[in-house]
Amino acid sequence: MDEIRSILNEYGLQLEYAESVSDKVYKVYTNHGAFALKQLSANRNSRFTDQMIQLEKLGYRSFVPVYRTHSGQFLAGQDSFYYLMPWLHNDKKEERDQKHVHLFKETALMHKRTMKEIKINRTDVEKHYEDTKKKWEEQKLVYEKFVDRAEREWYLSPFELQAVTYFSETIQATDFASERLEQWYEAIKEKETTRLALTHGQISVHHFLYNDVGNGYFTNFEKAEFAPPINDLLLFYTRTFKTYPKTCSECADWYYTYHRNSPLLDEEVNLLLSYMAYPHYLFKVINRYQSEQNQNEKMECTELIKSYWQMKNTEPFVTQIHENEENRKRQEESSSS
Template sequence: MSNHLQQITPILRQYGVTPHFVESFGKVQRVYSDKGVFALKRITPTDGTDFIRHVQYLYQKGYNRIVPIFPTLDGRYAIMHQGSLYYLMPWLPNEVKEDVDERQKQMFRELARLHTLSVREVSIDKEEKREHYENTVHEWEKENELLVGFLEQCESKWYMSPFELLFCLYYHDISQALRFSMDKLKQWFEKTKDDEKARAVISHGKLSTEHFILDDRGYGYFSNFEESRQGSPMNDLLPYLSRTLETYPKKCEECIDWLYTYFKFFPLREDELNLFLSYFAHPGPFLRTVEDYYKNPHKHERKAVQRLQRHYWQLKNTEYIVMRIDEIERQKKLEKEAQEGAQS
């Protein structure tokens, strides 16, 4: 009997499952057994089992596009064994039967359904929101001061370093992105500063096509809910889009298509969209690279230049999507006002 098989046999015994053969895929074991093929997932105890509570809540709300977690014979959904937690799921084939873009759209449709069925109004403290807003504005103003100060320092030199020259070429676009982020943040706050409620959803926490598994009928199911939590829909949308746009310059029309597929089933309110655009457009990675260089100007020049260029490309990729969304929403607003004017 292999080591993996020896390790998991006492765990699976608690499910009434006898393993015959096991394949290891990192933290996941594919188990061939007397009762079919299963996936046994190992997580650290610090991750806890809060995610199981979220999964159960989604089931109660009628959302069933989650890879199910099987209970043990005595009703537990996770087992502590030799310092790790384990839980058991069916093994889905995950065969790609359509192009990648269609799979992404399917994932965004399911994400919208997940958010729709889990959405709830939660109470918020107006003073805490004001404090968060003021702290964010203060932080972004300091970032703008860093940009201006570094620009002046670079332009005062007879000979700039490659990093400094590239920064000066990019400065205008970065300062515009920061100004746009600030404007959208102010619009969000002005519209919501007196609100005492906000929408919250169960967010997946690690949105990825790797965690969106297809069964043999082509239906998609979310897996890997260990980082799920209650919060803003942006907790799923922003990290996924940011990772997607870490690439060479491109006009990602499919990203806009994915987002509007999501908005079709879970439309963001005007204030939510303003906050989404504010955080999405913010040039955080670029600014952190500039700050790091400012503090360590003679360290790894070539690597610093490469990082700056990559983050600039990401910013321009993001800028295209942000401007398209802003244009689409502005056009929709004008059409709505025209229709209301024609009816009055």
């Protein structure tokens, strides 16, 4: 409490009461009202406010501002650093789907406002493609050899039985991802430029807050950076699908909310689908099981089935987007002929 009191003094505020909201966030009540005080993680970018200043210069203001101290700094503290923001809430009475619609629309608008083109380094593009392709082929081969050995055994361990059961579907997902990667490369190698946008780095309804009149604002720009616009979508969906088996029929709708407000290029769609479809987590579990001497069979089986669930949760989303893209291309071809 003394540390928080000292921090608030740098803003000319007197602490009356502090309420812990999470391990890093406090709701502080002061002589000038309530504020949100956030502790900056040691591994986060302490210059994240530069990105917020850039956003404002570009005319995008749908983010929660960070207050300056009396000395003009955005961060306060000595050993640990904190920053102060107005207190907003994320408990607006809306359906889950509607909150995500607002989130994806604002993400698209932020990307669109900050989008810029940079010249492609063909050597880097080719290296990324070849390295990724080689890695995926090697991981696929490791899995194939693992299954081949397991199938020659009289008795399979629980993990081996699961791995054999999931093999066919995993290889199909891998081949699909490789095909999309190939399509991305064929398109991008003909281009002179590619696009970057200011990405939030961790879009979530928990990082999208509302004021008293219902307007939504982004918060927590600690991972913000200029990167390919698909990065925000990739991280969001990877986290969303990393759970127990579930149907997310609205997930594609959220994607198209984004796409209507900031359309992705064909090569960007292919790269997104490629990364989404590739069962990285499952291959990681298979490799770890073979590498470690003293495996915990139960734990490894649990991790394997979780990775399988993630792959299967992702599949309907990726399939729907891909089929829609193929239908669109066919319609465009028939219209032009």
